Amino acid sequence: MQVVDLALAAELAAQGRAPTATRLEDLDVRRVWPVPDAPAHKYTRGVVGVVAGSVPYPGAAVLTVAGATATGCGMVRYVGPAHVREQVVAAHPEVVAGGSTQVRVQAWVVGPGVQDEDQSARVREVLQAAAAQDVPVVVDAGALDDVPDRVPATVVLTPHAGELARFLSARGVPVERSQVEAEPVRWAREAHVRSGATVLLKGAVTLVVGAGDESCAPVLAQGPAPAWLATAGAGDVLAGVLGALLAGVGARSDQPWSPGVIMRAVAAGVHVHGLAAAHANPGGPVTSPAVAHALPGVVARLLRPTGPRGRES
Ligand SMILES: NC(=O)C1=CN([C@@H]2O[C@H](COP(=O)(O)OP(=O)(O)OC[C@H]3O[C@@H](n4cnc5c(N)ncnc54)[C@H](OP(=O)(O)O)[C@@H]3O)[C@@H](O)[C@H]2O)[C@@H](O)CC1
Numbered sequence: 001m002q003v004v005d006l007a008l009a010a011e012l013a014a015q016g017r018a019p020t021a022t023r024l025e026d027l028d029v030r031r032v033w034p035v036p037d038a039p040a041h042k043y044t045r046g047v048v049g050v051v052a053g054s055v056p057y058p059g060a061a062v063l064t065v066a067g068a069t070a071t072g073c074g075m076v077r078y079v080g081p082a083h084v085r086e087q088v089v090a091a092h093p094e095v096v097a098g099g100s101t102q103v104r105v106q107a108w109v110v111g112p113g114v115q116d117e118d119q120s121a122r123v124r125e126v127l128q129a130a131a132a133q134d135v136p137v138v139v140d141a142g143a144l145d146d147v148p149d150r151v152p153a154t155v156v157l158t159p160h161a162g163e164l165a166r167f168l169s170a171r172g173v174p175v176e177r178s179q180v181e182a183e184p185v186r187w188a189r190e191a192h193v194r195s196g197a198t199v200l201l202k203g204a205v206t207l208v209v210g211a212g213d214e215s216c217a218p219v220l221a222q223g224p225a226p227a228w229l230a231t232a233g234a235g236d237v238l239a240g241v242l243g244a245l246l247a248g249v250g251a252r253s254d255q256p257w258s259p260g261v262i263m264r265a266v267a268a269g270v271h272v273h274g275l276a277a278a279h280a281n282p283g284g285p286v287t288s289p290a291v292a293h294a295l296p297g298v299v300a301r302l303l304r305p306t307g308p309r310g311r312e313s
Pocket residue numbers: 056057058059060061111112113114115141142162163232233234235236
């Protein structure tokens with residue numbers, strides 16, 4: 001394949017305009033990725049807190065944790081009901097489970113498989129405390145209903161089109177899933193402008209909007225990932241990936257989070273999640289655990305100096 005530069009960026013710049021959407025490539029992702037240095041210990045690499053799963057959906061917690069551990073963080077702390085805790089620790093003995101939402105972490109993931117009041121109460125505790133502490137929170141699935149009216153850009157919403165439609169409709173913007181699918185950029189921007197959150201709208205191409213307060217807010221568009229990735233639990237794995245990345249980036253910096261840094265970190269996570277699906281079984285079906293399993297190898301190939309995807313160059 002030969003890539004031909006159409007010089008559109010230069011043409012737009014000459015007209016004083018910017019592209020609607022841009023995409024992070026392998027090299028951009030490599031620059032964002034938190035790589036441990038020689039003196040690192042687990043707390044300098046970042047701790048991810050996870051509030052996920054419920055009695056009907058224990059698997060969502062296991063998959064979220066799988067995404068976080070496979071992405072490479074210093075530690076995952078799981079907070080949830082005893083029945084789910086047991087399953088998480090059985091699948092991932094490295095996880096520290098049993099604490100409360102008061103534990104010290106560098107990023108939270110809340111919501112995958114959350115469907116009971118105790119877990120929802122924990123989600124609200126996290127959202128309240130983390131905003132005050134400038135700690136990022138990835139908010140997925142069942143936690144989207146608990147997001148306050150206004151939040152900082154450190155709150156990263158990760159809806160699919162149906163969840164985004166519900167999120168906006170609950171905020172007085174009645175919109176159907178089909179409308180979101182038809183105009184994803186428009187509705188992702190709308191959700192960002194209304195809430196203040198970074199909005200990551202999942203789909204064949206995943207959009208990230210998190211900076212700018214206008215209807216022309218910049219968009220990162222990652223993809224396409226293989227359509228085989230459209231399988232139950234793939235979004236739960238992604239939530240874990242995002243939490244681990246944000247914890248890792250946060251642990252390496254003493255600067256306050258900026259919307260642009262959040263956007264690039266989560267777009268990097270989406271890129272790697274898509275690559276993991278492609279590498280798990282090129283051209284064929286994948287399961288969500290297989291996507292998580294492929295992550296460490298994909299990250300290693302990406303970071304290898306021989307070439308963006310590990311090819312000799
Ligand atoms: N292993 C685990 O523990 C997993 C747990 N998971 C957890 O489950 C929770 C709910 O997540 P979700 O995405 O399913 O919820 P939601 O946005 O309400 O979508 C429902 C929409 O789908 C549609 N629909 C349903 N069935 C359909 C059908 N057969 N064919 C066609 N359409 C169908 C339905 O349409 P309707 O029936 O209303 O017409 C409605 O519009 C969430 O917490 C997540 O984390 C998942 O991550 C998976 C792995």
